[in-house]
Amino acid sequence: MSQQRDRRDGPTGGVDVQIFAQTPEQEGQQTSGQGTGGAAGAPAGAARASAGAADDAHPAVPEVVTQALTENAASIGRALQVLASMERSGSLQELSEILSLLRLLKSALTDDMVIGMARRVEGLAAVATDPALTDLVTRLPSALRAAEADAARAATARPSVISLVRQLRDPKVYRGLAFLLSLVKHLAPEEPKARSSTSV
Amino acid sequence: MDDVVIVGGGVGGTVTANLLAEELAPEIAASKVRIRLITDRPEHIYKPAFLYAAFGRTAPRAYRRPQRELLHPAVELVVDPVNRIDAGQRQVIGESGKSYDYSYLVVAAGARVVPQRTPGLAEAGEQFYTEEGAQRLYKKLQDFTGGTVVVSVIGVPHMCPVAPLEMAFMLDAFFRERGRRDQVELVYTYPINRVHSNPAIAAWAAPELAARGIRTETFFNVERIDPQRKVIETIEGTTLAFDLLIGIPEHEAPPFLEASGLTDAGWVPTDRHTLQVKGHDRIYALGDVTDLPVSKAGSVAHYQANVVAQNLAARLRGRPALARYNGKTFCFIETGADKATYVEFDYENPPQPVPASRWIHWAKLAYNQTYWMTARGVV
Incomplete structure (x- = not known):
C-alpha cells in the first residue's frame, strides 16, 4: 500500500523514473529537440535562405560534388539505375533492414x-587443429569402412570366446585396444568430486 | 579458502557463476576459491518466453533447463530457498536450516509479482509475468470472442519495461490474424502522462499504438478492481470497464532481503557503477533486485554479471576492482505481425528505436533459442 501512496505523491506518478535512466539534461535535450522540429516547419524560403548562407560559408562543398558528378557521370548513372531498380523491387528496403x-x-x-x-573460438580452433585430433579424424573414415566390411563378413558367424581371444592375438587389435584403454584412463576427471554436487 | 556465494539462479546469478568459475579455474583447482550458487529451484527458466507462451508460440520445454546443465562443472549448485542473510556473520541461511559462509556474496535473487497488493487484481486480472499466468492468459485468449481488452500497467517498476507495449502490439496482431479485430476494443493504460516511463520510448510507441487503433489512457493509476462489475477504478477517480484485463502487477524483491535488512523502499540499494550493495563492501547486487534506475531486464543482469565477475576475480587476487557498469541496457521490442525493433541505451545515452522489421523479429526468435549459451557465459 505504501507504493500506492508513492504513486499519488509523485508529480509524474513517482516511481516511474526508476525504470529507465534519464538525466535532467537529457530531458532538456529532448525538449529542445522538439523545438528544433518546430523550426523545421518554418517557411520554405527561410530554409532556403539558411541553406544558401551555408553554401556561401563552404563554397568548396558543392564544387566537389559537381566535379565528382561530372567525372563519374556514367558510373553514377548506372549506380542510380541499380539503386532505382532495387528500390522498385523492395530489395533496397530488405538490404537496409539486413x-x-x-x-x-x-x-x-x-x-x-x-x-x-x-x-x-580460439579455444575450439586450437582443439580442432591439434595434430593428435586431426590424425585421429583422418584415420576414422577408412577405419569405419573397414569395420563395416569386417562386420558384414562376420554377420553370419556366431562370436565365441575362442574367436575373441584369437582376435586379441592380432597385433592391430592389441594396439587398438591398448589405445582405447589408455584413452579411457586419461579421459577420467582428475578430481571426481569437482563435478559433484547438487546438494539440498 | 575464499567462498563466493551467489544467491539466485536466473540469468544474472548463472552468468556470474560461470564467468567466475572460468576466470578463477586455477584458484578453484588449488582449493583456494569455492563458488556456490544457491537457488530455490533446480530448474532455470527463461522468463521472456512467457510473452510468447501467452500466445501459444512456445512450449515449456523450450524455456526450461536443469540449472545443473547450465553451470560450469566447478560451480557447486545448492537448491535451498534462502531464509535470510546475516551480513554481520557473513552467512546465508537456507530454509533447510543450513548456513553457507561467504567471503563475498552476490545477490541476484530477481523480483516477483505481488498482484494481491491491488485489490481485486488477483481475482479479475490476468498477467504474463509468471508461467502459470501466461498459460492461463493463453486459454483466456483462445476463448475470447469480443469485447474490451485492457492492458494496464499497474505496478512500476516492473520486469521487462517494454513487455506491456509488446503485449498490446501482439494482441492487435493476434485478433487481426483471426479476423476478430473489429470485435475487440484494445486499451493500453499507463500511470504517468505518457505511454512509457522513458520519454524516447514513449515518443516512439504513442504513434505505433495509435496506428493500430489501440486506445491509450495515461495518468491512469489503478486503485482497485471490481471483479463482479469488471471495472477498474483509479486514484484519479476514473473508471474503465473491461471484458479481459491484463494487468501488470506491482513487483517486489524476495521478502528474505527485507527481513535481512538489505532493502530500502523495497529494493536493494546498489552503487550504480561498482554494483556493491551500499554499506556492505563484500556484497554485490545485480539484476532485478537492485534499486538502480535501469530496466529490470535480462540484458541488464547479463551486462552487470560481467562487471561483478571481473571485480570479484580481481579482489580475490588482491588486485583493484576496476570494472564499472555504465547502465547498458538492450531490449528487443516485438511489434506484432512478426516484426520487431530494439532499443539500446545507458546512463548517458537515451534509446533510439529503429524501424521494425521481420529480420529483427527473427533475431529475437533466434536469441530465444540461443539464450542458453548466454546463461552458460558463452556469449
Missing part, C-alpha cells in the same frame, strides 16, 4: 562479450 542487424549486434555486444567469444 544492415540494421549489424547495428543491432554492435548495440548488444560489449568488449567483454567479444573477447569472451573470441577466446572460445
Whole structure:
C-alpha cells in the first residue's frame, strides 16, 4: 500500500523514473529537440535562405560534388539505375533492414562479450587443429569402412570366446585396444568430486 | 579458502557463476576459491518466453533447463530457498536450516509479482509475468470472442519495461490474424502522462499504438478492481470497464532481503557503477533486485554479471576492482505481425528505436533459442 501512496505523491506518478535512466539534461535535450522540429516547419524560403548562407560559408562543398558528378557521370548513372531498380523491387528496403542487424549486434555486444567469444573460438580452433585430433579424424573414415566390411563378413558367424581371444592375438587389435584403454584412463576427471554436487 | 556465494539462479546469478568459475579455474583447482550458487529451484527458466507462451508460440520445454546443465562443472549448485542473510556473520541461511559462509556474496535473487497488493487484481486480472499466468492468459485468449481488452500497467517498476507495449502490439496482431479485430476494443493504460516511463520510448510507441487503433489512457493509476462489475477504478477517480484485463502487477524483491535488512523502499540499494550493495563492501547486487534506475531486464543482469565477475576475480587476487557498469541496457521490442525493433541505451545515452522489421523479429526468435549459451557465459 505504501507504493500506492508513492504513486499519488509523485508529480509524474513517482516511481516511474526508476525504470529507465534519464538525466535532467537529457530531458532538456529532448525538449529542445522538439523545438528544433518546430523550426523545421518554418517557411520554405527561410530554409532556403539558411541553406544558401551555408553554401556561401563552404563554397568548396558543392564544387566537389559537381566535379565528382561530372567525372563519374556514367558510373553514377548506372549506380542510380541499380539503386532505382532495387528500390522498385523492395530489395533496397530488405538490404537496409539486413544492415540494421549489424547495428543491432554492435548495440548488444560489449568488449567483454567479444573477447569472451573470441577466446572460445580460439579455444575450439586450437582443439580442432591439434595434430593428435586431426590424425585421429583422418584415420576414422577408412577405419569405419573397414569395420563395416569386417562386420558384414562376420554377420553370419556366431562370436565365441575362442574367436575373441584369437582376435586379441592380432597385433592391430592389441594396439587398438591398448589405445582405447589408455584413452579411457586419461579421459577420467582428475578430481571426481569437482563435478559433484547438487546438494539440498 | 575464499567462498563466493551467489544467491539466485536466473540469468544474472548463472552468468556470474560461470564467468567466475572460468576466470578463477586455477584458484578453484588449488582449493583456494569455492563458488556456490544457491537457488530455490533446480530448474532455470527463461522468463521472456512467457510473452510468447501467452500466445501459444512456445512450449515449456523450450524455456526450461536443469540449472545443473547450465553451470560450469566447478560451480557447486545448492537448491535451498534462502531464509535470510546475516551480513554481520557473513552467512546465508537456507530454509533447510543450513548456513553457507561467504567471503563475498552476490545477490541476484530477481523480483516477483505481488498482484494481491491491488485489490481485486488477483481475482479479475490476468498477467504474463509468471508461467502459470501466461498459460492461463493463453486459454483466456483462445476463448475470447469480443469485447474490451485492457492492458494496464499497474505496478512500476516492473520486469521487462517494454513487455506491456509488446503485449498490446501482439494482441492487435493476434485478433487481426483471426479476423476478430473489429470485435475487440484494445486499451493500453499507463500511470504517468505518457505511454512509457522513458520519454524516447514513449515518443516512439504513442504513434505505433495509435496506428493500430489501440486506445491509450495515461495518468491512469489503478486503485482497485471490481471483479463482479469488471471495472477498474483509479486514484484519479476514473473508471474503465473491461471484458479481459491484463494487468501488470506491482513487483517486489524476495521478502528474505527485507527481513535481512538489505532493502530500502523495497529494493536493494546498489552503487550504480561498482554494483556493491551500499554499506556492505563484500556484497554485490545485480539484476532485478537492485534499486538502480535501469530496466529490470535480462540484458541488464547479463551486462552487470560481467562487471561483478571481473571485480570479484580481481579482489580475490588482491588486485583493484576496476570494472564499472555504465547502465547498458538492450531490449528487443516485438511489434506484432512478426516484426520487431530494439532499443539500446545507458546512463548517458537515451534509446533510439529503429524501424521494425521481420529480420529483427527473427533475431529475437533466434536469441530465444540461443539464450542458453548466454546463461552458460558463452556469449
